[in-house]
Amino acid sequence: NAGVTQTPKFQVLKTGQSMTLQCAQDMNHEYMSWYRQDPGMGLRLIHYSVGAGITDQGEVPNGYNVSRSTTEDFPLRLLSAAPSQTSVYFCASQPGQASKAFFGQGTRLTVV
Amino acid sequence: AQTVTQSQPEMSVQEAETVTLSCTYDTSESNYYLFWYKQPPSRQMILVIRQEAYKQQNATENRFSVNFQKAAKSFSLKISDSQLGDTAMYFCAFINYGGSQGNLIFGKGTKLSVKP
Numbered sequence: 001n002a003g004v005t006q007t008p009k010f011q012v013l014k015t016g017q018s019m020t021l022q023c024a025q026d027m028n029h030e031y032m033s034w035y036r037q038d039p040g041m042g043l044r045l046i047h048y049s050v051g052a053g054i055t056d057q058g059e060v061p062n063g064y065n066v067s068r069s070t071t072e073d074f075p076l077r078l079l080s081a082a083p084s085q086t087s088v089y090f091c092a093s094q095p096g097q098a099s100k101a102f103f104g105q106g107t108r109l110t111v112v
Numbered sequence: 113a114q115t116v117t118q119s120q121p122e123m124s125v126q127e128a129e130t131v132t133l134s135c136t137y138d139t140s141e142s143n144y145y146l147f148w149y150k151q152p153p154s155r156q157m158i159l160v161i162r163q164e165a166y167k168q169q170n171a172t173e174n175r176f177s178v179n180f181q182k183a184a185k186s187f188s189l190k191i192s193d194s195q196l197g198d199t200a201m202y203f204c205a206f207i208n209y210g211g212s213q214g215n216l217i218f219g220k221g222t223k224l225s226v227k228p
Contacts, residue, residue, distance in 0.1 A: 033215055033216075035216075035218075040220055041220060042116075042203060042218040042220040042221050043126055043203065043205075043216070043218040044218075045215050045216075045217075048215050058215065088155065090157065091188070092157075092216070097207070098144070098145045098164065098207045098208070098209030099210050100147075100159055101157075101159075102218055103156070103157035105155065105156060105158075106155045106156075108155075
């Protein structure tokens with residue numbers, strides 16, 4: 001009963017490094033999204049996907065790339081990490097447009 | 113712009129008492145769903161309750177209930193018989209439906225502490 005799986009749970013990067021946060025779901029959900037959570041800011045949408053091969057930008061997309069080659073996977077790429085990207089990142093999936101969202105456990109990323 | 117406002121950054125309540133968390137939202141759409149999510153220290157996002165905007169009846173889930181006022185765009189969460197395990201961040205959120213985008217829009221959260 002995996003649901004939404006995010007890896008890694010914790011990561012420390014140096015400024016300028018790149019990395020990929022992995023997200024996989026086994027519920028055959030069409031909708032997937034990435035959020036970042038910062039203190040006092042709630043969760044803000046980075047990128048989302050309405051199905052394999054289709055992605056779009058959310059509220060705070062700068063510095064991040066996504067792709068959706070399969071229904072199951074929706075990785076988030078940090079191209080050149082900056083201290084401003086220090087945050088907790090959540091991946092979520094939904095079975096339909098206005099359905100309950102299932103969240104991963106989150107990734108705490110620190111950029112030094 | 114679509115926004116969610118939670119006006120109480122922090123609240124506290126005594127165990128077994130009742131507490132109400134406030135939420136207002138702004139959308140020009142008429143079809144949407146509203147949610148309350150709980151985030152305990154474990155960081156996991158847990159759905160507490162969901163309300164369909166077209167329903168007049170307020171949703172309830174055990175000790176959790178909402179007061180949904182569509183005209184006022186208000187969606188408060190009432191927690192009855194508060195328990196220590198209710199200590200968490202609570203986020204109000206909504207999704208519009210009917211158009212092409214179905215993404216959750218969150219408030220900034222209310223940190224609730226339940227005291228013994």
